[in-house]
């Protein structure tokens with residue numbers, strides 16, 4: 001606002017991870033806002049992690065989709081929707097309802113999701129609605145259903161922080177769910193007796209708090225937990241009365257687990273028997289145990305079996321449905337849980353109902369649906385195969401970027417390019433909108449209104465505090481528009497999200513009577529204003545006011561006989577014959593969210609890690625002949641990527657780890673999913689995303705480069721990766737041959753109008769340095785060398801836009817600040833912008849604890865997720881001092 005006053009703040013929910021933190025946003029009156037943690041929200045009590053704190057920096061109109069586009073040309077909504085409806089109608093008439101599909105996302109709000117599911121499954125008459133949650137939660141869902149008869153997450157965050165033993169299985173909680181991790185850290189600080197065990201082939205930041213890290217061989221979790229079951233049985237840890245009264249199938253499960261003695265488990269997991277025994281004993285003798293699991297478990301060929309192998313020991317010991325105990329599936333996306341509730345997966349109907357005849361009939365009557373789907377639809381991997389082979393003629397993709405995030409991503413891209421009608425709803429242009437016939441501009445976080453459900457079943461409101469930009473519309477409005485054009489207007493005549501929520505809540509209670517876990521009957525009559533004011537609330541919320549903290553406290557499950565099932569895992573699938581040498585593990589980094597369409601806009605989030613990389617063990621690096629910071633390629637018959645080598649002993653030999661985040665817009669060859677073979681789990685259909693096979697080789701470029709510029713084009717060279725900085729952009733580059741005309745190359749890179757002054761540095765053999773000045777201001781800098789470039793990158797980038805003269809120009813061309821000017825170094829603490837060098841100085845000056853570092857630099861005092869990195873710096877300093 002011109003006079004500096006702010007609008008009142010509005011409480012909403014963070015749009016990133018499944019922790020579901022409350023955010024208080026204060027609009028500045030110009031499409032931007034200040035954000036802070038919502039102190040009253042039970043998930044975070046006012047704290048935000050680095051991504052949450054940077055939300056304000058992701059707002060703004062720059063790069064936003066502001067109008068629909070048809071065949072690459074700007075259009076109005078009428079034209080775009082008429083074309084979309086025509087395509088859908090023609091396909092349905094000619095080829096039947098299964099020739100169309102929706103591919104959705106756990107980042108939609110419950111209301112958007114509900115409308116999409118209702119339209120496809122009740123009115124179009126197909127169940128071809130699947131979602132990126134297939135890549136994320138499907139095995140947890142399937143495991144829950146096999147064990148409990150419903151997709152129920154029994155416990156709460158209080159259980160996670162209140163347990164005495166917390167097992168993190170295939171979860172890097174410190175980076176992926178930072179605020180819950182901080183809650184755990186605080187709990188452990190208060191009760192140092194609380195033990196934490198991390199089960200992950202890599203040594204991750206989450207190991208910082210761990211009493212034990214089990215770096216098992218990738219994919220060997222089932223063996224590990226089968227061994228645990230056998231150990232518990234042999235050590236009299238069974239809760240006999242519970243097993244007898246409340247479960248089925250214990251004999252079969254124990255029989256299947258019996259061969260897993262320490263020797264066999266040790267062989268399969270690669271863990272020493274003493275480590276196994278120590279883990280098993282912790283579990284055996286700690287009543288209050290929570291096993292929290294995430295993608296290292298779900299994203300596997302045997303993901304569903306892993307989930308049940310985790311649940312079995314909890315059933316055997318009766319440690320479920322009690323405070324501080326139970327299996328706990330951590331959801332990834334802000335509304336992964338909500339999507340499962342409304343039926344976002346193609347093999348379920350809606351509101352935790354399946355395709356059994358009674359449920360089909362019930363859903364049909366509730367919706368008065370003319371064309372109810374009676375059988376499951378295609379799951380993500382099969383769905384895109386059907387797009388590829390032409391069975392699907394029209395697909396609408398909403399709030400997800402499958403050209404980057406689906407396995408076999410190049411095939412997905414080609415399939416979409418060949419598909420007759422592709423509609424994509426997004427907030428910005430992506431690798432996927434590039435394949436669309438129709439692009440629809442959606443409202444994003446801060447502009448849309450509705451609800452999300454977090455990992456502990458807590459429903460929170462996302463509230464709008466900014467107007468929709470340009471012609472952007474809410475996703476539920478766009479979907480209702482299609483419904484109207486297909487002739488179903490009267491069933492989709494919603495005036496606002498509250499209308500949709502009430503209908504959805506009523507549906508969860510419809511003919512429920514305690515048979516389904518999901519029951520929001522108590523919220524089905526909310527007035528518009530009560531919906532607007534809705535405080536975070538955990539389901540179930542029954543009409544009779546019945547509300548329970550955690551499920552299964554009464555020993556009642558949702559199977560027919562109300563008993564839980566032990567499920568004996570199938571025998572582990574055999575590895576493929578003659579595989580390539582390296583196992584490709586993939587996942588996340590602390591400061592980026594998926595395909596970077598939002599976090600990639602926040603300069604300070606790009607400072608943590610600005611470039612795609614592969615973590616690789618020193619022995620593997622040596623065997624292919626690369627050293628740290630060189631570039632390597634990873635390839636298999638699906639594709640090839642080029643990324644920076646990060647040599648580390650935290651990675652097991654024979655494995656590499658590559659983040660999933662980099663897209664075709666951010667780097668020329670780093671979409672890791674182009675290398676990933678889907679291999680779906682046979683029960684859940686969830687693809688294995690952490691175990692493809694690849695081989696590595698040096699890229700061995702003729703030159704490496706670093707560039708920073710107010711604008712940078714995408715050069716045709718062997719490698720580039722760009723990121724947004726506070727002022728301008730930065731880029732890492734490499735080429736397979738030296739350009740003949742370096743000056744020409746530099747000008748093209750900087751998109752320089754020829755009036756700019758290109759100042760070249762003194763070049764040694766194999767090096768080139770140039771800076772571009774426009775009216776005295778630095779607008780571009782390029783440093784190239786036959787070796788990986790050493791330069792103070794953050795400092796150089798920060799000089800962009802400044803008038804630079806005399807000796808300062810020499811420093812710029814040298815790549816390092818001149819005497820007297822401090823280079824803070826690469827940023828470690830994103831929240832407060834504290835660099836590595838600043839931290840090293842503080843440590844050298846005598847800061848010996850995290851708290852002291854926090855007091856003198858501020859680092860680590862906000863979200864705390866950089867604390868493991870700071871600790872490493874302190875350790876390194878100590879080691880050097882000892883040596």
Ligand SMILES: Nc1nc2c(c(=O)[nH]1)N[C@H]1C(S)=C(S)[C@@H](COP(=O)(O)OP(=O)(O)OC[C@H]3O[C@@H](n4cnc5c(=O)[nH]c(N)nc54)[C@H](O)[C@@H]3O)O[C@H]1N2
Pocket residue numbers: 017018136169170171172173175176177199200201202204217218219220221294295296297300331332333585586587588589590591592593594690
């Ligand atoms: N910063 C950040 N946070 C996020 C996200 C993000 O993009 N960025 N995304 C959100 C989403 S949607 C999700 S699903 C969650 C994911 O959260 P996490 O599941 O915690 O994250 P990942 O990095 O995918 O994988 C977790 C770990 O699984 C390990 N792993 C690989 N193979 C195996 C195995 O065979 N066994 C075991 N036990 N472990 C294995 C990997 O080494 C990795 O450290 O994060 C959410 N939070």
Ligand SMILES: Nc1nc2c(c(=O)[nH]1)N[C@H]1C(S)=C(S)[C@@H](COP(=O)(O)OP(=O)(O)OC[C@H]3O[C@@H](n4cnc5c(=O)[nH]c(N)nc54)[C@H](O)[C@@H]3O)O[C@H]1N2
Pocket residue numbers: 105106107132133135136137295299332333398399400401402404405406407425426427428430442443444445448475586587588593594595596597598660672673676689690
């Ligand atoms: N190799 C490998 N691949 C993986 C994974 C892995 O661990 N390894 N993880 C998998 C998992 S768990 C997940 S969850 C997926 C995530 O993968 P994606 O869902 O593809 O990733 P996002 O970047 O979150 O995509 C969300 C898109 O929605 C847009 N968007 C944001 N808000 C809105 C909105 O309100 N409306 C609309 N219409 N659009 C919006 C964003 O700009 C963005 O383009 O990736 C999966 N892929």
Ligand code: SF4
Pocket residue numbers: 014015016017018019020021044047048049050051052053176177178179180
């Ligand atoms: S932990 Fe961070 S990303 Fe997750 S909801 Fe909270 S603030 Fe958002």
Ligand SMILES: [Mo]
Pocket residue numbers: 135136137332333
């Ligand atoms: Mo996810």
